[in-house]
Amino acid sequence: MKICILAAGAGGMYCGSCMRDNALAAALLRMGHQVTLIPLFSPTKTDTPDVSDRRVFLGGVNVYLQHASKWFRHTPRFLNWLFDRNWLLNLATKYGAGKPYSEMGGITVDLLLGEEGHAVKELRRLLDFIRSDLQPDVVTLPNLMFMGAARLFHDELKIPVICELTGEDIFLDALDEPQRTQAREIIRSRVGSISRFVATCDYYADRMADYLTVPRGRIDVVYPGLAKEFLDAIPASVPVQNGRPPTVGYLARICPEKGIERLVDAMILLRALPEMSNVQLRVAGYLGKRDEAFFEQLKLKVDRSPVKGAMTYIGEVDQAGKIDLLSSIDVFSAPSVYPESKGIYVLEALAMGVPVVQPAHGSFPELVQRTQGGVLTPPGDAAALATALAEMLRDHTGRTAYGAQGRKIIHEQFTDAHMAEQMLEIYRDAKV
Secondary structure, eight states: OEEEEEEEOOTTSOOHHHHHHHHHHHHHHHTTOEEEEEEESSOOOOSSOOOSOSOOBSOHHHHHHHHHOGGGGGOOHHHHHHHTOHHHHHHHHHHHTTSOGGGGHHHHHHHHTGGGSTTHHHHHHHHHHIIIIIOOSEEEESSGGGGGGHHHHHHHHOSOEEEEESSTHHHHHTSOTTHHHHHHHHHHHTGGGOSEEEESSHHHHHHHHHHHTOOGGGEEEOOOOBOHHHHHHSOSSOOOOTTOOOEEEEESOSSGGGTHHHHHHHHHHHTTSTTOTTOEEEEEOOOOGGGHHHHHHHHHHHHTSTTTTTEEEOOSOOHHHHHHHHHTOSEEOOOOSSOOSOOHHHHHHHHTTOOEEEESSTTHHHHHHHHOOEEEEOTTOHHHHHHHHHHHHHOHHHHHHHHHHHHHHHHHHSBHHHHHHHHHHHHHHHHO
């Protein structure tokens, strides 16, 4: 098949959605399909070889300027090309990421209006490229934020349009009114142009059926698969580190939503439990400008608590750094505040044979049930999380069994090849 996958760039940070889209495209390419992965807004960033096109469409700087000023809606292509330079897009997106979601309602609604919005020039450039250079059998949108393209693609390309559902409701629900309601109404008005929706777990498929007011049967579920390069880089067995204190690991973006503060609260309680007085916490993940003040306050909280000196922040890590981190911990936890739709970091930990302790919401119950690689705790309950971590850390035999079972299932069922086969079935069904 000839497949065009659109991927929303993440402004220079490692992003679970980028890594999922890149892994999918790479797996489809290995299978012999003609695949083009096109970054939107900003370049993608992955910790495995990037197979995306070097060009960025719907560049964030151009979209913003055309939203803000009517003059930029008529500028020559050469000027637009200058604003689409990768370094500028990454810089601008990092700056924009510091803004509260609530302040981005106007540009979000504008983008969702598609051919009726102020970014129509950029949207038509993308359409012309797909039509003239790629001529694909199917095109996929990365999330609901790009539903503005659905009608134009459906009407003019005359091929199936697939829309992935990957957790964008967190952003949409945080918009101020009236933009929050406007965005939802526009999205709902364009669902008829979508051939199939694809969610990353059953929980999110159910959630989006309600959000979109579409029958649940219109939404397929394909769980994320880990990139072959990452799985191949994992050691056959993780060396036993005798003499190391019991260690908990966190590998996710540093922000309130991902639950790092909840984990710190649990660690404070954990250190007071029997045999846990020397437990350590190793943390890695991207820290954006918006969350720098939050993290500084969290570090002050740590320094004034029994966890002082026990938390190590490594920063954002690449593939090798990720494997090093996961090799140095006994149990993994990222107790997100919101119901997570993907949970790729859970899959990565289990792929290394590291068991997980996660809140019982979002995708986590499904992932833990399917892998048998950990335990669940009530969401938001720091005491329950501390107890579960302590039980896992004390029980070497049980912890090893959870890790071994999780590792086995991940390497068998949560690979990029497995994900690609399921997506191919959806593409082919949509073509009929």
